[in-house]
Amino acid sequence: MSTPNLDIRDLQVSIEDKQILKGVNLSVNGGEIHAIMGPNGTGKSTLASALMGHPKYEVTGGSVTIDGEDLLEMEVDERARAGLFLAMQYPSEVSGVTNSDFLRSAINAKRGEGNEISLMKFIREMDKQMDVLEMDESFATRYLNEGFSGGEKKRNEILQMMMLKPRFSILDEIDSGLDIDALKIVAAGVNEMRSPERGVIIITHYQRLLNYIKPDFVHVFMQGRIVKSGGPELAERLEQEGYDWVKEELGIVDETVGHKV
Amino acid sequence: MSAFSREQITQLSQSQSEPKWALEKRLEAFAAIENLPLPKLEKTNIDRWNFSQFQLHQVDATFSQPEQLPVEVNRLFLEDHSNILVQKNDAVVYQTQKALQQGVIFTSFANAFQQHETLLKKYLFQQETAHRISAIHQAFMQGGVFVYVPRNVTVELPLQTVFWLAGEEAAIFPHILVVAEENSRVEIVANFLDTDAGAALSNSVIETYVGQGAKVQIATVSQFGDSVVDVMDRFAQVGRDGDMEWIVADLSDGRIISKSTTNLEGAGGHVDVKSVAFGANEMRSNITSEIFHFGTHTTSDIQARSVMKDKATSILNSITKIEKGASKSDGQQTGKVLMLDPEARGDANPILLIDENDVTAGHAASVGRIDPLTLFYLMSRGISKNEASKLIIRGFLDTVIADIPSAALRASIHETIEGKFTS
Numbered sequence: 001m002s003t004p005n006l007d008i009r010d011l012q013v014s015i016e017d018k019q020i021l022k023g024v025n026l027s028v029n030g031g032e033i034h035a036i037m038g039p040n041g042t043g044k045s046t047l048a049s050a051l052m053g054h055p056k057y058e059v060t061g062g063s064v065t066i067d068g069e070d071l072l073e074m075e076v077d078e079r080a081r082a083g084l085f086l087a088m089q090y091p092s093e094v095s096g097v098t099n100s101d102f103l104r105s106a107i108n109a110k111r112g113e114g115n116e117i118s119l120m121k122f123i124r125e126m127d128k129q130m131d132v133l134e135m136d137e138s139f140a141t142r143y144l145n146e147g148f149s150g151g152e153k154k155r156n157e158i159l160q161m162m163m164l165k166p167r168f169s170i171l172d173e174i175d176s177g178l179d180i181d182a183l184k185i186v187a188a189g190v191n192e193m194r195s196p197e198r199g200v201i202i203i204t205h206y207q208r209l210l211n212y213i214k215p216d217f218v219h220v221f222m223q224g225r226i227v228k229s230g231g232p233e234l235a236e237r238l239e240q241e242g243y244d245w246v247k248e249e250l251g252i253v254d255e256t257v258g259h260k261v
Numbered sequence: 262m263s264a265f266s267r268e269q270i271t272q273l274s275q276s277q278s279e280p281k282w283a284l285e286k287r288l289e290a291f292a293a294i295e296n297l298p299l300p301k302l303e304k305t306n307i308d309r310w311n312f313s314q315f316q317l318h319q320v321d322a323t324f325s326q327p328e329q330l331p332v333e334v335n336r337l338f339l340e341d342h343s344n345i346l347v348q349k350n351d352a353v354v355y356q357t358q359k360a361l362q363q364g365v366i367f368t369s370f371a372n373a374f375q376q377h378e379t380l381l382k383k384y385l386f387q388q389e390t391a392h393r394i395s396a397i398h399q400a401f402m403q404g405g406v407f408v409y410v411p412r413n414v415t416v417e418l419p420l421q422t423v424f425w426l427a428g429e430e431a432a433i434f435p436h437i438l439v440v441a442e443e444n445s446r447v448e449i450v451a452n453f454l455d456t457d458a459g460a461a462l463s464n465s466v467i468e469t470y471v472g473q474g475a476k477v478q479i480a481t482v483s484q485f486g487d488s489v490v491d492v493m494d495r496f497a498q499v500g501r502d503g504d505m506e507w508i509v510a511d512l513s514d515g516r517i518i519s520k521s522t523t524n525l526e527g528a529g530g531h532v533d534v535k536s537v538a539f540g541a542n543e544m545r546s547n548i549t550s551e552i553f554h555f556g557t558h559t560t561s562d563i564q565a566r567s568v569m570k571d572k573a574t575s576i577l578n579s580i581t582k583i584e585k586g587a588s589k590s591d592g593q594q595t596g597k598v599l600m601l602d603p604e605a606r607g608d609a610n611p612i613l614l615i616d617e618n619d620v621t622a623g624h625a626a627s628v629g630r631i632d633p634l635t636l637f638y639l640m641s642r643g644i645s646k647n648e649a650s651k652l653i654i655r656g657f658l659d660t661v662i663a664d665i666p667s668a669a670l671r672a673s674i675h676e677t678i679e680g681k682f683t684s
């Protein structure tokens with residue numbers, strides 16, 4: 001297959017008639033890791049959710065293609081099968097559905113009827129990835145996210161990513177709520193996935209995560225769009241100095257979005 | 262009931278070679294039908310449901326091999342085929358009996374009236390015919406099965422029964438009577454189905470006497486088509502330290518009145534009610550689990566789940582009554598309805614009635630739809646909307662189905678539900 005490419009152009013998104021994204025431009029290729037940073041309430045999660053097709057978000061303008069195909073025309077499950085993955089900031093709890101049943105359904109949905117993964121192979125693969133993430137084996141048979149602690153949920157999102165091996169992963173604050181050891185483990189999981197076959201978008205507030213997962217590009221999000229881009233050094237400066245200098249440089253007073261129309 | 266006469270009731274009774282006292286009970290009930298009211302059901306109007314228009318079909322052919330039975334019937338059997346009784350309309354058409362211990366009875370009523378009359382006289386028709394439907398049952402009772410387990414005997418393999426309705430306007434009135442003596446154990450599975458369209462009525466009664474320290478599990482799986490009015494009235498009386506478990510799968514497509522009543526008489530008795538329903542099209546169901554705590558230290562748990570699709574309606578009633586004197590008792594109940602389509606309807610009515618201070622009790626009830634965010638989450642992993650809904654429904658019902666001990670029974674319930682979901 002050709003090099004993966006996710007291309008976002010002038011993306012505009014509203015929620016309940018309130019415009020949140022105001023023209024996002026971003027192109028991600030296989031092998032690249034992009035970090036998106038930005039103050040609270042500036043639209044980062046909105047971008048992630050809208051790309052995945054969250055039912056509450058309405059795309060009002062712009063275009064997104066995944067490997068040349070129109071992503072926005074696809075249903076949520078088609079987007080996933082086209083290679084998009086979102087590790088959610090707040091994943092749902094699903095009672096009565098075990099983690100492993102869920103993961104097997106997801107893998108088989110991708111592989112298609114008649115090409116289902118054998119149970120043995122699935123179990124072996126799941127054991128292996130749970131080992132990498134240092135997850136207790138009981139998580140395989142527990143109900144999906146039910147009663148998981150904040151950090152356990154994050155690990156479980158990464159487990160899903162490692163099992164599904166998507167072409168594009170968006171990790172929304174995968175580091176929040178993780179202790180330092182867990183952070184290293186999750187970062188190791190992401191690094192293991194790093195390859196020219198895969199692109200990654202990491203949404204984070206902290207340079208700390210980027211010490212473990214070195215980004216190729218760093219973007220600053222404000223007012224529902226990317227206002228500044230650079231290399232890893234940009235993240236370091238944000239960590240030391242905060243966002244005021246960016247606002248000053250760009251003449252931004254209120255960096256949030258959607259409060260005044 | 263003008264279509265039927267006393268003579269027909271007498272004939273019915275004679276065809277089972279019943280003793281005179283049984284015929285009298287039938288005729289008493291027959292005479293009472295016109296004057297008795299229909300039962301009053303919470304939020305379900307049954308005035309126009311058909312309880313009295315039916316034909317009594319007679320069956321001639323019997324089967325010597327299970328393979329000769331239609332697949333719909335044959336697929337109901339569990340891994341083990343030792344003890345099976347299949348009744349089609351009025352007659353037993355297939356039966357196996359192996360490896361039953363000394364003194365265990367598992368037989369049709371026709372047989373039981375001849376061989377075990379003393380036992381029947383003690384237990385059969387002892388409940389009041391409280392309303393018109395139960396009077397109709399008592400007058401027309403046909404077949405069914407009598408199970409008796411002597412003291413200290415454990416019946417290792419489940420006793421399996423099938424009640425099979427066939428023919429235009431066909432009706433069945435099976436009666437299941439279970440007597441489990443002190444410290445005995447038995448599991449019974451009762452399947453109810455029709456094989457061709459146009460059948461009218463299944464009006465069945467289950468009566469269970471759980472002796473001191475005995476353990477009885479009865480699973481009923483009903484899957485009638487949409488022409489059938491499916492009424493099942495279950496009763497259990499539980500003695501000291503006895504243990505009753507009801508597993509109720511209401512998977513019929515027509516009209517359903519499904520009820521279980523359990524009296525915890527002796528101290529330390531326990532009952533579990535696990536009830537699942539899946540309704541499609543215009544199915545209407547009223548499902549009641551009712552428990553009376555009389556003995557001290559008695560415990561009960563009702564877990565009821567209904568999934569309603571299309572225009573189906575489910576009313577789930579859970580009633581736990583702790584009587585004065587039943588101290589140190591505990592009654593818990595959870596009733597949940599999941600609606601899949603905008604026109605599906607459901608209601609959960611939790612009722613706790615407590616006349617004793619020194620007890621614990623709790624209830625939870627909910628009526629809702631599939632959470633769109635949960636659906637989004639599952640779909641975001643590549644699972645189609647249809648598959649994702651199936652997973653969620655399976656999960657919703659699994660808190661009840663996962664506890665059903667037989668893997669084959671669990672699989673068969675799942676299969677039926679998935680068939681309905683996809684149709």
Ligand SMILES: Nc1ncnc2c1ncn2[C@@H]1O[C@H](COP(=O)(O)OP(=O)(O)OP(=O)(O)O)[C@@H](O)[C@H]1O
Pocket residue numbers: 015016020038039040041042043044045046047056257258259
């Ligand atoms: N479901 C929703 N309903 C109403 N408003 C919403 C919804 N989702 C997002 N918003 C609003 O859109 C704006 C952007 O939210 P978003 O979650 O994208 O921010 P963020 O950049 O991810 O913030 P944080 O760093 O705090 O996670 C906020 O003002 C938020 O309140």
Ligand SMILES: [Mg+2]
Pocket residue numbers: 044045046089172173
């Ligand atoms: Mg966010």
